[in-house]
Amino acid sequence: GAVVSQHPSRVICKSGTSVKIECRSLDFQATTMFWYRQFPKQSLMLMATSNEGSKATYEQGVEKDKFLINHASLTLSTLTVTSAHPEDSSFYICSARVARGNYEQYFGPGTRLTVT
Amino acid sequence: AQTVTQSQPEMSVQEAETVTLSCTYDTSESDYYLFWYKQPPSRQMILVIRQEAYKQQNATENRFSVNFQKAAKSFSLKISDSQLGDAAMYFCALPNFGNEKLTFGTGTRLTIIP
Numbered sequence: 001g002a003v004v005s006q007h008p009s010r011v012i013c014k015s016g017t018s019v020k021i022e023c024r025s026l027d028f029q030a031t032t033m034f035w036y037r038q039f040p041k042q043s044l045m046l047m048a049t050s051n052e053g054s055k056a057t058y059e060q061g062v063e064k065d066k067f068l069i070n071h072a073s074l075t076l077s078t079l080t081v082t083s084a085h086p087e088d089s090s091f092y093i094c095s096a097r098v099a100r101g102n103y104e105q106y107f108g109p110g111t112r113l114t115v116t
Numbered sequence: 117a118q119t120v121t122q123s124q125p126e127m128s129v130q131e132a133e134t135v136t137l138s139c140t141y142d143t144s145e146s147d148y149y150l151f152w153y154k155q156p157p158s159r160q161m162i163l164v165i166r167q168e169a170y171k172q173q174n175a176t177e178n179r180f181s182v183n184f185q186k187a188a189k190s191f192s193l194k195i196s197d198s199q200l201g202d203a204a205m206y207f208c209a210l211p212n213f214g215n216e217k218l219t220f221g222t223g224t225r226l227t228i229i230p
Contacts, residue, residue: 032216043207043220044161091159103149103211105218107161 003027004096006108013084013115021079021111023094029074030096034105035067038091050077084115118143120210122221129198130229136183137193137224139208145169149211150184150191151218156204164206167191195226203228 003026013019023033031052036044048069049057056069066088068080077096081088091112095105119142129135141150152164167175167184174182179199183192195202208221 034217038159041225043222044218046217049215049217093159093161095161097216103213103216103218104151104163104166106163107153109158109160 002096002098002104002106004030004094004106004108006094006111008111009109010112011114013113015085015115016083018080018082019084019113021081021092021094021113023077023079023096023108025075025096025106028096028098030077030098031074032097033071033077034095034097035069035077035079036093036095038093038110040091044093047079081113084113086115089113089115118210118212118219120208120219120221122206122208122224124224125222126225126227128227128229129195131198131200133198134194134196135198135226137195137206137208137226139191139193139221141189141191141208141210141219143189143210145213148213150182151209151211152180152182152191152193153207153209153220154202154204155207155223156201161207165193198228200228200230202226 005024007022033050035047047062050069050071052071058064071077093110095107121140148169150167154162154164165177179196181194205223209218
């Protein structure tokens with residue numbers, strides 16, 4: 001149980017375009033999902049917390065207008081990178097919390113974004 | 117603010133041997149959880165083991181066990197009978213009780229020598 005999927009696994013886009021990444025909890029409802037960014041050989045950096053039915057909470061230094069997060073249902077959160085630039089190229093990972101008070105997070109397989 | 121420190125950027129171990137990865141942390145909470153996550157080359161994050169601070173008994177999951185020293189704020193991971201599939205980045209993580217965000221350490225890259 002507790003499977004999280006991400007789509008796409010890899011995406012290449014041109015500079016100035018937008019790209020959407022989906023994160024789905026497959027066998028449980030996730031009121032809260034988290035979006036991370038990971039640079040090569042580094043740890044995960046939390047970008048934002050996504051709550052179903054409300055606005056996402058962004059970490060300090062993360063541009064909310066650039067990284068749009070929507071958590072429209074209990075099983076789906078999306079991250080849209082708007083007006084992408086080469087410096088946005090990275091590995092993006094989502095995670096979901098199974099239930100409040102259960103502090104484990106289950107992670108998606110990640111999305112490799114390359115902006116050319 | 118919570119902190120998690122992993123002082124070993126890289127470790128290596130001979131196949132079938134035992135290796136211990138270190139983690140220290142700081143939190144103002146009296147009760148909390150601690151996790152070890154594994155990130156293999158596929159980059160899928162996998163929960164390896166969890167420890168609840170109020171439990172004095174060290175958690176064990178098959179070949180993986182922890183040495184939890186609450187007073188010292190130390191949480192090391194021991195891998196016994198190391199296998200090639202154990203090669204990965206290992207992250208120690210501490211959740212924040214209020215907002216449930218995870219604070220990760222910088223990771224330890226484990227190499228298994230055949």
